[in-house]
Amino acid sequence: MSATKSILTYLSKGNQLTTRAARTMFKINNIANVVYVLRNEGHVIYTNRVTLSDGRQVFAYRMGQPSRAYTQSMKSRHVARARQTLYRDAISA
Numbered sequence: 001m002s003a004t005k006s007i008l009t010y011l012s013k014g015n016q017l018t019t020r021a022a023r024t025m026f027k028i029n030n031i032a033n034v035v036y037v038l039r040n041e042g043h044v045i046y047t048n049r050v051t052l053s054d055g056r057q058v059f060a061y062r063m064g065q066p067s068r069a070y071t072q073s074m075k076s077r078h079v080a081r082a083r084q085t086l087y088r089d090a091i092s093a
Contacts, residue, residue: 003026003027003028003034004034004037004038006026007022007026007028007031007034007038008038008043010025010026011043011045011061011062011063012063014062014063015062016048016050016060016061016062017031017060017061017062018050018058018059018060018061019031019032019058019059020058022034031061035047035061039083039086043063044063044064044065044066044070044086045061045062045063045064045086046061046062046063046064046086047059047060047061047086048060048061048062067085069082069085070082070085070086073085
């Protein structure tokens with residue numbers, strides 16, 4: 001199974017994935033690139049900022065239901081605006 005497919009399976013089970021976890025579990029150095037590919041395939045993957053137990057803040061990826069803003073932007077063919085909704089939690093934090 002390819003790393004991209006493995007990550008998709010992992011995320012679809014409700015898990016979230018950080019960059020460090022992706023390196024450890026799937027031997028992926030650039031998780032952002034894999035997430036980009038999956039989003040282009042139509043999967044809704046959110047980027048969130050999470051705080052680790054040692055106080056560091058990192059980005060974590062998770063799958064979810066598309067928000068109303070995402071759905072409306074996609075229907076209007078505003079792909080760039082739709083993608084911004086996937087990063088909202090990460091940017092505003």
